Amino acid sequence: MSVELNVLGTCGGYARQGRACSGYLIRCAGSNLLVDIGNGVLSNLQNFVNFFDVNAIALSHMHPDHYVDIFSLFTAIRFFPAVIEPVPVLAPLGAFDFIRPVLSPGAREAFLKVFRWIEWKESAAIENRESVLAGDEKQDQAVDLKITGMDMFVDKMVPGYADKSIQHVGPGPVILSSFDILPARMNHPLDTLGFRIEVEDKVIAYSGDSDVCDSLETLARGADLFICEATFTRQVKDKGGGHLFAAEAGKIASNAGVKKLLITHVWPLFDEEVAAAEAKKEFDGIVEVAREGMRIEI
Ligand SMILES: [Zn+2]
Incomplete structure (x- = not known):
């Protein structure tokens, strides 16, 4: 059975003219998984499928270029004149804390009916949160506050408590749907997940946003397609932390033995062809630059 990737958005940070930020649709046998939904993605999605045909969503992290069109999709589904099954959304732990303040209480309730919100827990950050929820003094305090109706304050104190x-x-x-998704924590200032997605006999790895880290290489091992961020080219000397040089994306692809590298999330001030050339120096396999509208058979 064929597995197809539709590229919906590829720009790092903000969208170039006529382009969009991160969004990838993975399709197999009528199942559609949307990976990230940055600004501009909902529009481009509809070049391939109806918005109500998305079966599941995986969000790498809560920087705007990876998730803000979730609000547009929410509006589209909420006011659609037919019942649409809740769409599961897999996101990092604490992701809903970014959604909650933007919505009125009524819209928040509707949001959690439109989407089945699932947060993936792992790492030390979870232990902290679980200890908060484990029944110590803080939780008692939170319960008392809830009883007095200070829900907003409770939200702030114990993320996720009220939802x-x-x-x-x-x-x-x-x-989720037909997709077996293994998340892994990436190396980025905000909690970020990369995904290893298995469907039929194909493996697609997605970096989200990340600097070099072991788990990125592990995630990508032997993948049929590795969608990897390459935010910077050597046009800058010091990239700071949290993202990859295109050459580093190539090196990780090479170490992981992937079949094909799709570089993406190039910062709009840099030349994507330069990024591809830099990645190619480190990786002998196929390198392509992700562009909106691409269909890739995997
Ligand atoms: Zn980004």
Whole structure:
């Protein structure tokens, strides 16, 4: 059975003229998984499928260039004149804390009906949060505050406390629709997940945003397609932390033995062809630059 990638958005940070930020649609046998939904992605999605045909969403992290069109999709589904099954959204732990303040209480309730919100837990940050939820003094305090009706304050104190419908899963793989998704924590200033996605007999790895880290290489090992950020070219000397040089993306692809490298998330001030050339110096396999509208058979 064929697996197809539709590229919906590729720009790092903000969208170039006529382009969009991160978004990738993986399709197999009528199942559609949307990976990231940055600004401009909802429009481009509709070049391939109806927005109500998305079966599941995986969000790498809560920087605007990776998730803000979730609000547009929410509006589209909420006011669509037919019932649409809740769409599962897999996101890093604490992701809903970025959604909650933007919505009125009514819209928040509707949001959690339109989307089945699932947060993936792993790492030390979770232990902290679980200890908060484990029944110590802080939780008692939170319960008291809730009783007095100070819900906003409770939200602030104990993230996720007031949203009982948020599901926590992991560590380990998560199955959404036909897709077996293994998240892994990446190296980025904000909690960020990369994904190893298995569907039929194909493996697609996605870096999200990340600097060099072991888990990125592990995630990509032997993948049929590795969608990897390459935010910077050697046009800058010091890239700071949290992102890759295109050459580093090539090196990781080479170490991981992937079949094909799709470089993406190039910062709009840099030349994507230069990025591809730099990646090619480090990786003998196929290198392509992701562009909106591409269809790639995997
Ligand atoms: Zn980004």
